[in-house]
Amino acid sequence: MRYVDKTVVGLSIAFVVLLFADFFMAEWMRFIGLQSLARGAVALGLLVLWRTGLVSFGHALYFGIGAYAAAMLTLVGYHDAFFLVLAGTLASGLLAFLLGFLLRRYRAIFFALLNMAFSMILYGVIVKTEELGSTDGFSVLTPTFLGYAPQGEAVQTTLFLFTLVFTYIVTVGVHLYLKTTLGGMSMAVRENEIRVEYLGYSAEKVIHVKYVFSGLVAGFGGAIMALAIGQVDPDSMANWNVSGEFVFITILSGIGNVGATYIGALVFELIRTYAFEYAPQVWQFILGGSLLAIIMFLPDGIWSLIDRLRKSEG
Amino acid sequence: MQELIVILVDGLVFSSYLFMVAVGLTVIFGVMKILNVTHGSFYAFGAYMSATLIGAYYSTDWPEFGGFLAIFAAALVVGVFFGIVLERGLLRFLYHRDEHIIVLATFAMFLVLEDVLLIIWGTDPYFAFEPMTLLGSVDIVEMTFDVYSLTLICLAVVVGLGLWLGLTKTKWGKLLLAVIFDREVSQAMGINVTVVFTVTFVIGAIMGALGGAYIAPTISVNPGIGVEVIVLAFAVVVIGGMGSIPGAMIGALLVGISRAAAVHKFPEIELFVIYAIMAVVLSIRPEGLFAPAQARKI
Numbered sequence: 206m207r208y209v210d211k212t213v214v215g216l217s218i219a220f221v222v223l224l225f226a227d228f229f230m231a232e233w234m235r236f237i238g239l240q241s242l243a244r245g246a247v248a249l250g251l252l253v254l255w256r257t258g259l260v261s262f263g264h265a266l267y268f269g270i271g272a273y274a275a276a277m278l279t280l281v282g283y284h285d286a287f288f289l290v291l292a293g294t295l296a297s298g299l300l301a302f303l304l305g306f307l308l309r310r311y312r313a314i315f316f317a318l319l320n321m322a323f324s325m326i327l328y329g330v331i332v333k334t335e336e337l338g339s340t341d342g343f344s345v346l347t348p349t350f351l352g353y354a355p356q357g358e359a360v361q362t363t364l365f366l367f368t369l370v371f372t373y374i375v376t377v378g379v380h381l382y383l384k385t386t387l388g389g390m391s392m393a394v395r396e397n398e399i400r401v402e403y404l405g406y407s408a409e410k411v412i413h414v415k416y417v418f419s420g421l422v423a424g425f426g427g428a429i430m431a432l433a434i435g436q437v438d439p440d441s442m443a444n445w446n447v448s449g450e451f452v453f454i455t456i457l458s459g460i461g462n463v464g465a466t467y468i469g470a471l472v473f474e475l476i477r478t479y480a481f482e483y484a485p486q487v488w489q490f491i492l493g494g495s496l497l498a499i500i501m502f503l504p505d506g507i508w509s510l511i512d513r514l515r516k517s518e519g
Numbered sequence: 520m521q522e523l524i525v526i527l528v529d530g531l532v533f534s535s536y537l538f539m540v541a542v543g544l545t546v547i548f549g550v551m552k553i554l555n556v557t558h559g560s561f562y563a564f565g566a567y568m569s570a571t572l573i574g575a576y577y578s579t580d581w582p583e584f585g586g587f588l589a590i591f592a593a594a595l596v597v598g599v600f601f602g603i604v605l606e607r608g609l610l611r612f613l614y615h616r617d618e619h620i621i622v623l624a625t626f627a628m629f630l631v632l633e634d635v636l637l638i639i640w641g642t643d644p645y646f647a648f649e650p651m652t653l654l655g656s657v658d659i660v661e662m663t664f665d666v667y668s669l670t671l672i673c674l675a676v677v678v679g680l681g682l683w684l685g686l687t688k689t690k691w692g693k694l695l696l697a698v699i700f701d702r703e704v705s706q707a708m709g710i711n712v713t714v715v716f717t718v719t720f721v722i723g724a725i726m727g728a729l730g731g732a733y734i735a736p737t738i739s740v741n742p743g744i745g746v747e748v749i750v751l752a753f754a755v756v757v758i759g760g761m762g763s764i765p766g767a768m769i770g771a772l773l774v775g776i777s778r779a780a781a782v783h784k785f786p787e788i789e790l791f792v793i794y795a796i797m798a799v800v801l802s803i804r805p806e807g808l809f810a811p812a813q814a815r816k817i
Binding site for chain 1: 554556609612613616618619620622623624626627628629630631632633634635637638746749750753754757761787788789790791793794795797798801802805806
């Protein structure tokens with residue numbers, strides 16, 4: 206039972222609850238939930254990177270690749286969600302693997318900015334490609350699920366189930382990985398890379414593994430997002446402020462726990478949706494203001510609230 | 520040959536523009552080690568303020584050339600106001616925090632200011648062509664260039680030289696260099712680092728605002744110009760080496776001329792040639808072309 210701890214139990218309960226809730230949720234709730242899962246997945250990748258002390262301001266690159274890969278495949282006649290999401294995830298993972306050879310040599314702000322440079326190259330390519338709808342993007346066709354072709358609301362219900370199952374597996378997987386020796390090395394790399402090397406581990410390899418992983422989940426999130434919204438466009442999928450939003454979610458959640466990323470993503474999505482709904486003139490103001498408030502007053506993210514609660518109990 | 524000259528002139532104009540928007544960013548980074556996303560807002564506010572003041576100026580019957588004063592006044596007002604408010608009101612509470620957190624705080628502030636901008640000026644574009652039409656245009660090898668854009672080159676040279684001289688030849692500049700080199704030791708030697716930081720941030724903010732204010736007559740000033748400019752400025756600063764003024768100049772020239780060449784030769788790669796250069800330079804020289812050497816702490 207050494208694999209089962211509080212986090213795994215918590216995640217499993219949340220998983221089961223959401224699984225059933227899916228059939229009763231209002232459409233808008235499911236939509237927000239889907240987006241939160243998609244963004245939360247990207248934030249999960251960033252969390253893993255952040256544990257090694259690295260922050261990427263360019264993960265919209267992998268998010269965008271995942272979204273566009275899935276969306277483009279629907280154009281050429283592939284509709285199966287399993288295939289589309291797998292393709293989006295692998296495409297991003299492959300790119301992350303290749304760029305990883307270069308990026309693993311960089312630290313601190315250079316790592317963050319080089320990532321941004323690559324993501325802006327993708328943005329530039331998409332904007333200049335008329336076949337992909339340039340700045341308008343294009344619509345994604347409705348997916349099927351292993352031959353099952355839902356209609357109307359059932360599409361989102363099925364997609365939610367589909368996303369839930371995969372995010373659950375990935376998140377528990379990440380949690381267990383972070384508990385292994387290799388996962389534990391990330392903190393060590395952040396604290397003192399040179400000592401890690403002396404202990405016989407390769408800091409660059411540790412970083413590369415994490416980078417590929419973060420690329421994979423960002424691609425997964427992107428593909429899900431494309432299917433959930435039914436539309437891809439460069440400004441909400443690949444521009445630099447999208448990357449900023451992912452980092453925002455990571456800060457909001459804190460890097461204490463893998464489950465927190467989804468709570469963070471949900472809070473982000475709620476702030477965004479409601480701010481946009483009720484105060485369309487100042488939604489960025491509200492978003493920026495909440496981010497500032499988090500940075501100033503809750504430096505370790507939402508998760509630190511739970512830690513504080515525990516401490517006051519104990 | 521003719522095309523080459525056109526590319527060169529176009530490139531120089533664009534480089535000067537890039538230098539103007541990037542130099543403030545690099546000054547702030549050099550001294551404070553802060554990558555300031557809010558720089559995009561300084562630029563946008565500078566542009567809007569300049570368009571407004573120019574409009575107000577030309578509705579009076581004062582001498583025509585005084586309109587240029589409106590541009591500099593706009594930059595000064597925006598830069599001093601936002602510089603002081605942001606540094607004293609926000610950043611000073613964050614100096615001890617992780618550098619990524621500070622970047623994100625400035626990103627948050629950028630989002631906030633984007634909406635403040637919309638509240639003040641609305642979504643309609645502003646135009647302030649008067650200073651540009653005033654200077655007319657010239658023909659260079661059968662291509663028409665407006666003189667106003669060419670004056671941008673002079674402005675960039677003056678600003679670059681001014682900052683460089685100020686930094687290397689004056690007492691203030693030397694204090695600044697001491698702070699850049701080692702903040703703690705300079706504090707121990709009696710340099711008031713708090714004041715140095717505030718002044719640096721204000722100067723950087725004025726530079727950002729001046730970039731926007733001066734470019735305002737040549738563009739339609741609309742929401743979203745801040746988002747575009749910030750990545751351009753980042754690219755230039757990163758290529759040149761963060762914190763280096765000559766670096767910003769070389770970075771601006773490299774990016775400006777390559778983009779001009781791309782616009783004339785291969786328009787479809789125009790947008791990402793900038794980031795491609797950034798990626799190539801960074802992968803060869805991670806700290807940028809002119810970055811000051813850093814001691815590695817073990």
